[in-house]
Amino acid sequence: MAGNDLKPINTDQIRALLKQKEASMKLRLAACAGCTLCAESCFMFMNKGKGQDPQYMPSYKVLNTLGKLYRKRGKVSRAELERMRQLLWKNCALCERCYCPLGVDLPNMIAFARKILRSQGIDETDPKEPST
Amino acid sequence: MIYNLARGPFVWVAVLVFVVGIVYRLVELLRLTRKRERVLWPTRNVRADSPEERKLRPILSFQHSLIGKHPVMAVVSGLFHVGLFAGPLLAKGHNLLLRQSLGFSLWSLPLAATDALTALVLAGVLFLLVRRVAVPRVRAVSGVADYALLLLVAAPYLTGFIAYHQWLPYRAVITLHMLTGEAMLMAIPFSKLGHLVFFFFVRGFMESEHNVGRGDRVWSS
Numbered sequence: 001m002a003g004n005d006l007k008p009i010n011t012d013q014i015r016a017l018l019k020q021k022e023a024s025m026k027l028r029l030a031a032c033a034g035c036t037l038c039a040e041s042c043f044m045f046m047n048k049g050k051g052q053d054p055q056y057m058p059s060y061k062v063l064n065t066l067g068k069l070y071r072k073r074g075k076v077s078r079a080e081l082e083r084m085r086q087l088l089w090k091n092c093a094l095c096e097r098c099y100c101p102l103g104v105d106l107p108n109m110i111a112f113a114r115k116i117l118r119s120q121g122i123d124e125t126d127p128k129e130p131s132t
Numbered sequence: 133m134i135y136n137l138a139r140g141p142f143v144w145v146a147v148l149v150f151v152v153g154i155v156y157r158l159v160e161l162l163r164l165t166r167k168r169e170r171v172l173w174p175t176r177n178v179r180a181d182s183p184e185e186r187k188l189r190p191i192l193s194f195q196h197s198l199i200g201k202h203p204v205m206a207v208v209s210g211l212f213h214v215g216l217f218a219g220p221l222l223a224k225g226h227n228l229l230l231r232q233s234l235g236f237s238l239w240s241l242p243l244a245a246t247d248a249l250t251a252l253v254l255a256g257v258l259f260l261l262v263r264r265v266a267v268p269r270v271r272a273v274s275g276v277a278d279y280a281l282l283l284l285v286a287a288p289y290l291t292g293f294i295a296y297h298q299w300l301p302y303r304a305v306i307t308l309h310m311l312t313g314e315a316m317l318m319a320i321p322f323s324k325l326g327h328l329v330f331f332f333f334v335r336g337f338m339e340s341e342h343n344v345g346r347g348d349r350v351w352s353s
Contacts, residue, residue, distance in 0.1 A: 024164050027157075030323070031330040034264075034273045035209075040201050054272030063273055101198060102327050 009081065009120055014074035017116045022070075025112065028104045029067050032059055038106065041099035044091055058098040058106045061087045066113040081122050088114050089124040135303060138310035146314035153321025154329050161333055205263075212256025219249040219289065220313075243296075250293045257286040281323055287312035 018025075038058040039045050049056030065084040069076065076084075088110060096107040117123070181189060199206040220226055223246045227237035241249070261282055264270050291309035294300055320328055 023160065027161065027164070027330075030326055033324050033327050034270070034278050035205075036267070036270045036273060037198060037202060037205070039269055052268070054269040057269055057273070059273050060269075102331055103333075 007121060009076065009078055011074045011076075013119055014069065014076070014116055017119060018069060018074055021112060025066060025109065026070060028109060029063070029070065031102055031104050032063065032100075033102060034059065035101065037101045038098055041097060042092075043095065043097065044093065048091075055087065056091050058092075058100070058110075061092055062106055062109045062113070066109050066116075069113065069116060078120075081117055081120055082127075084113065084117060085122050085124075085126075088117060090126075134311075135307045138307050138314065142310070142314050146317045149318040150320060153318070157321050157326060157329055158333070161330070208256055208259050211252055212260070215249040215252040215256065216285075219246060219253055220292075222246065223292075247293070247296060250289050250296075253289045254286065254293065257282060257289070277324065281319070281325060284312070284316050284319060285325070288316055 036054075036057060036059060039054075039056075040051075042049075042056060042058050045051065045053070045056035045058075054060050065087050068080070068084070092110055094107060094110055094114075098106045100106055114123075194200045218241070221238060222241040224240040224243055227240045231237040240246075261279075264274050264278060264282070288309055291305050291312060295302060295305045295309050299305075316325075319325055
């Protein structure tokens with residue numbers, strides 16, 4: 001656990017991964033009009049978020065993980081990745097039920113963001129919670 | 133000077149950037165999804181509905197649709213987009229200029245109708261702006277670009293509205309109207325306004341319960 005905290009972020013590796021799907025992911029991020037109408041399609045938003053908390057909204061999760069990674073060109077701190085872990089695993093079950101009125105393929109973007117985080121040793125296990 | 137530029141060469145530049153930009157975006161979209169996959173589980177419901185289901189389905193699909201969940205947003209957004217396109221395309225002044233320079237024009241609406249459509253667009257912008265600021269979940273995904281683009285969309289309609297009513301010095305306002313209109317046109321292919329094109333295509337590319345067609349295109353990069 002401590003070793004995980006100390007391990008530096010490999011920005012080059014993140015960049016290489018971002019590059020793999022750059023064209024299509026950027027196109028999808030550009031296609032999001034920020035209308036927030038995807039919110040109700042997420043059962044996490046409706047239940048855990050009580051239909052209120054934006055942090056469970058599919059577009060919020062995508063824009064603040066994958067969108068942020070592209071915006072910062074992979075230069076993110078471990079704390080930022082840790083926050084993304086929350087959004088990508090705790091706030092999302094990747095049930096693939098989210099629905100975008102403009103047709104943006106949201107689950108695919110979440111899955112790709114998860115892949116990038118995994119490359120940095122971050123996955124669903126919370127370092128602060130004892131593993132069961 | 134600026135008036136002549138805005139009325140002449142800038143129009144061509146804006147239209148060229150708009151058309152080339154949209155074609156570029158479309159080619160990119162088609163190129164990236166050229167590969168096909170085999171769809172193992174077609175999403176179409178093949179089982180016949182029971183009588184109860186047949187009765188319930190329209191009600192349920194209405195409740196789950198955008199208009200059932202967000203009736204106000206769906207109606208305002210719908211009307212806003214109608215005004216957005218019909219306003220400028222069917223404006224008498226625009227079509228007059230089009231006929232003068234190219235020899236052809238579209239069918240025009242009466243002046244009062246265009247005026248009403250413009251007012252509709254401006255009301256829509258106001259609604260979307262208030263929604264962006266006041267609704268927490270919309271604010272959470274709003275950045276500077278979202279506000280800037282909304283204002284960029286409003287600008288040509290607002291200046292057009294003011295120019296038509298001749299409330300301020302006409303020549304200055306109409307120049308501003310042309311410049312902001314040209315700026316908006318050029319921004320469409322390269323910003324979130326690009327949903328003008330994407331809207332019609334992306335649904336055909338997805339494999340989902342809401343898709344149109346087979347949804348077997350695969351993003352290749």
